[in-house]
Amino acid sequence: MTDSTIQPIAEAFNEETLKSYIAGQPHLHKIFNNDLSQVQITEIGDGNLNFVFFVTDQNAALAMKQALPYSRMSGGARLLTCERLAFETNALKKFKRLAPQYVPSIYHFDTEQSLLVMEFLTPHIIMRKGMIEGIEYPEFADHISTYLANCLFGTSDFSLQPSKKREMVAYFSRNVELCEITERLIFNEPFINSVNNRWTRPALDKQVFSLQNNAVLKMRVAELKYKFLTRSEALLHADLHSGSIMVTDTESKVIDPEFAVFGPMGFDIGILIGNLMINYFTQPAYANKNNNRLSYQKYILNLIEEIWDGFTKKFTILWQSQRHGGAYNSSAFTEEADMQKALNKAINRYLHNLLQDSTGYAATEMIRRTIGRAHVLDIDVIENDVLRADCEKILSFAVSILESKQDFKNIRCFLQKASNDLRKVNN
Ligand code: SR1
Ligand code: MG
Numbered sequence: 001m002t003d004s005t006i007q008p009i010a011e012a013f014n015e016e017t018l019k020s021y022i023a024g025q026p027h028l029h030k031i032f033n034n035d036l037s038q039v040q041i042t043e044i045g046d047g048n049l050n051f052v053f054f055v056t057d058q059n060a061a062l063a064m065k066q067a068l069p070y071s072r073m074s075g076g077a078r079l080l081t082c083e084r085l086a087f088e089t090n091a092l093k094k095f096k097r098l099a100p101q102y103v104p105s106i107y108h109f110d111t112e113q114s115l116l117v118m119e120f121l122t123p124h125i126i127m128r129k130g131m132i133e134g135i136e137y138p139e140f141a142d143h144i145s146t147y148l149a150n151c152l153f154g155t156s157d158f159s160l161q162p163s164k165k166r167e168m169v170a171y172f173s174r175n176v177e178l179c180e181i182t183e184r185l186i187f188n189e190p191f192i193n194s195v196n197n198r199w200t201r202p203a204l205d206k207q208v209f210s211l212q213n214n215a216v217l218k219m220r221v222a223e224l225k226y227k228f229l230t231r232s233e234a235l236l237h238a239d240l241h242s243g244s245i246m247v248t249d250t251e252s253k254v255i256d257p258e259f260a261v262f263g264p265m266g267f268d269i270g271i272l273i274g275n276l277m278i279n280y281f282t283q284p285a286y287a288n289k290n291n292n293r294l295s296y297q298k299y300i301l302n303l304i305e306e307i308w309d310g311f312t313k314k315f316t317i318l319w320q321s322q323r324h325g326g327a328y329n330s331s332a333f334t335e336e337a338d339m340q341k342a343l344n345k346a347i348n349r350y351l352h353n354l355l356q357d358s359t360g361y362a363a364t365e366m367i368r369r370t371i372g373r374a375h376v377l378d379i380d381v382i383e384n385d386v387l388r389a390d391c392e393k394i395l396s397f398a399v400s401i402l403e404s405k406q407d408f409k410n411i412r413c414f415l416q417k418a419s420n421d422l423r424k425v426n427n
Contacts, residue, residue: 082114091260145310155235203389232262270361
């Protein structure tokens, strides 16, 4: 793994310093035929933490990501160590080995400059933006379910030897700063009276104050947070929302795993589903006289169903054929029917519990993106207060998921509830 103990002295790159940096790195320089005279550099980052430069000439292009010792969204006020880029690089490398088609290639990492150089993805766009436009991605469910099954299974005790797994858990457990952000922004602040929270006021006040005083809901969120803190099931991307995925009609690439840490598998699946659900609930606000967006909403529900079904199928195949790790190692079981029956029961039980975790994390993500500090474009692009407040009523769906003792038998029960709740909001 890349050494992350050295504290870099990173200064923000500009066009000139970036060019001279590339000139000093023969393998990068070669990508531009050792001639930087036609190279254009643009800062294209739109994330909350880092800067991203697009470096291109007529023949080649690179993405260069720089982490400075503060978070971009704070404008320098919130200090963060640059070490986060080493965690991101190591997570990317691991995921690239497990799901090569769905992760960008890495060309170069420089600890001192806190710089990561990657394949520039073109003509890919950020999936969240595509969904706001109403673009369908016919192959996405297949891609992301493979990514999830391979990466979660491949970093779990079902696949890894305990010594290797513990070594990886120990390394990523040092990603404390970014984990602290996740813990605070997802599980803490939205559920208390925090100055960092914001929502459409006064329309949503009553709902927000009520959820912040809902003991059942707060207990469920506390349980989910406890699992996040204690269950090192697999290496998580840990910020797998639609803004961390770049897509075309035929390709999907997962980027930005800077929050990577070992945690419960349902966290990654839930964050993804939660963000797709947010987009589902905001569709009425994008409707116009040419497109009521109803078919796009159907597309989203189908997409979630296909992701879950694809994931469980692929994960089960891996579980049946590749259990070479410390847990449920295949050598401990014979081919006899009763053994195989017990194993089938075990994986079905595991996936059933995973669905409950995933829907719980999805609901928590929906709440924090609506009333917490870090909002999402799907909601923020809605300029009309009344329309936006209507969409923010997704809160009632999320709250009912968390406070119900509902044990979803399958993903369709969860999706049916979403579609019923949306109908109630619209009537
Ligand atoms: C300070 S970072 C805020 C949020 O942006 C990232 O994408 C994560 O979701 C984080 O919670
Ligand atoms: Mg990000």
